[in-house]
Amino acid sequence: MGLRSRAHGPLGTHPCVPHDLQRERQALRTRHTSRVAPRQLAEDMGKKDNVIEIEGVVVEALPNAMFRVELSNGHKVLAMISGKMRQNYIRILPEDRVVVELTPYDLSRGRIVYRYK
Secondary structure, eight states: OOHHHHHHOSTTOOTTSOHHHHHHHHHHHHHSOOOOOHHHHHHHHSSOSSOEEEEEEEEEEETTTEEEEEETTSOEEEEEEOHHHHHTTOOOOTTOEEEEEEOSSOTTEEEEEEEOO
């Protein structure tokens, strides 16, 4: 046995971490890595909680993918494009009908989550 193998002990152990702690970590890893069906995972990640969805019309395009949107209730909000819409290269132009998500914390800003065809 060489010096290196004695310093590290059996395979998979680390000299600085107590053996009990290593076992505990391994148990946690195996316990929390259960498989979840991709469809179930997508459904869980689908919508955010505590959001208000409302339709509106894009009034003007601003720099940095921001838009001024007039909502169906007459209010105007500053909205940005959601990440999924950026990934799919969905273009938004003035006078497009869109769905905007607003949080209850700031009703003057929102996220554009859908563009009607």
